[in-house]
Amino acid sequence: MSLLNPRRLAGPRRFSPLSMFEALATPHGVDRYLELVNPMLTVRELRAEVIAVERPTNDSVRLTLRPTRQWQGFQAGQFVSVSVDINGVRRTRCYSPASSQRRSDGLFELTVKAHPHGLVSQYLHAQARPGMVVGLSQADGTFRLPSPRPDKILLISGGSGITPVMSMLRTLCDEGYRGEIVFLHYAFGPQHVAYLDELQQLAAAHPNVRLALAYTQERSGGDLHGLFQESHLADVAAWYADAHTYLCGPPGLMTAVRAHFEGRDLAERLYTEDFAPAPVAPLNGDVTGATRFGSLATENAGETLLEQAEAAGLSPEHGCRMGICFSCTQVKTSGCVQNIRTGEINSDPDVEVQLCISRAVGDVAINL
Template sequence: MSDRFSNISTWESGARNWPSSEQQDLICCRVEAETHDVVTFSFVTEDGRPVRFEPGQFLTVSASVNGQTLERCYTISSPPTRPFVVSITVKRVPDGVFSNWIHDTIRPGKALRAYGPSGSFTSTASSAPKLLYLSAGSGITPLMSMSRASFDLGSEIDIAFVHSARTPADIVFRDELLRLSQLLPKFKIFFVCEGVDDAGSWEGGIGRLSLEMLSDRVPDYKDREAFTCGPAPYMHSVREILRVGSHDPTKYHQESFDITAGVALDPTLLPEANAPKNTFTVKLAKSGKTFDMDASDTVLSALKKAGVAIASSCSQGVCGTCKSRLLEGSVDMNHNGGIREREIQKGLRLLCCSRPTSNLVLDL
């Protein structure tokens, strides 16, 4: 591909390669309110060196909250073209433990522990000349990083960006996206809001995204490679809209932030109603603990039911947090990019998306 956007994944910026298995402290340098419940936190590394990542990748951050070590994934909303500062944009989830902790605790000068960038949801790997970005709520963050990178590089890629929010006041990065659409001739932005106070002055869509709305605003949507991010119900409906609209499913990519999305999105992850009700025994080699689990359960969920504390974050085979070694037995693993082939060869498995097909011995 000739567009310089595609070079991001291979460029050398002098930035340190920060493996996704390695933790380091990031120091907060800026906190900016985006909306009433969304805040961007920007960080520098302790030694001030730049960070190398691809637009759309996320960090898994970790902190002790109420005496418990928790890990959560947050997409880097800043672009890799500005590698000295990495930003995450966090929505305060009602009753959410980590998001509220970040909002209430992280201030300039404070440290946040993080694993290196991870994830394969990025448009840099695509050679398509025309892209369709579809996001809802805080799912805008990976697409924002991609859009900012395109802008910084003066990319020629044709981007149609359709973002859904509850109300205009909930649109994250609204002013910046409008500015990008004025500055980049091939960057089109369209907002869809469920509720609008002053419909007379609102130029976007009202209600939920529909095929009619999409065809009206992005008539050539079938020619575009689609990148979608948002809550599980939103992505379900986007997939359905694109299916009915005859969009080529091989030109479709998605990432979900939803903790239930792995189940909701991928039917292969669902316990099948008519699956045989097998029970397998799980033995933990280090602790010596043994328990039985249902074959339809994920190993992670069975461990939690058995009272075994194990770090996990996305629950959908994306982040790699629950990666553990399987010493004996076999599992059916349906991951979403959180583990590499060579790690699988070495016996590692993501327990959140693995179901047993025999008795297991785990290196725990």
């Protein structure tokens, strides 16, 4: 038996000043102490300071943010997770930057619509002010422009879905893109069009950019009227079958455009970003069983596990409620669940599931 210490043979273990500081700061971590001096002085956490606040409409707020040094930027069309503390609880939602990815000052812009039942959007609309610091994630998402850029691009948006495609338009203009661009936006009327003045200015300054406004309620003004229909594309972008089309908007618009492209065998040329939760379709057959969240059991009713937990008085961590940010992920120790977006069934034990897009099929146990 050797009396030599293997760790001694490997040489002395070296600690960086940061790791030693973090060890001394346990259990709170270095950032908890640094934020007492300056909330933007962080080592690990990514945050952003609100530099400017505008409220372009009665139900929206526009934030210009300066991220901490860990920020790696974004590509036009991607999203970030923004976290705020509301009544002592950290809440997270996903928003798409509307600014150009080529913006040179290191800042980026979010426009948030205050939805009637939106906890975070209502909070930001009412409380956002210069100097506020929010939690931030690195950018994510596959909804982005390809490189090299295609020769023709059709951007379609509706309502607050304008933000990721506005980022694409601003980026293309900043890059000096020479191909054809049509920006087709659906809104109730001109007073509901975010960035209306800038859209008109960009179209006037760039001969290759055409702005087409479709008003769904007002019959005067605008280029088109009514909900999406095939003739709209023929009127404003007859070449769309040969272009790349990027779509973001409310469910009705998304469904109609997708159906049209699929019917024309053009689905591979359509790129989409959803910003509304997927509808929960009814299960085949009666809903049975109960879900146990830790020590609390609740009868299944067909809704998502997140909704079921909240109805039982629990407050699991969550963010986007759409299966994007993964902040609601928990371990399913037993039972069967269905993904409401894909219909996929999972009956394996001890696997991670997203509460916001999963529902119980029979008895389920969640490690919450």
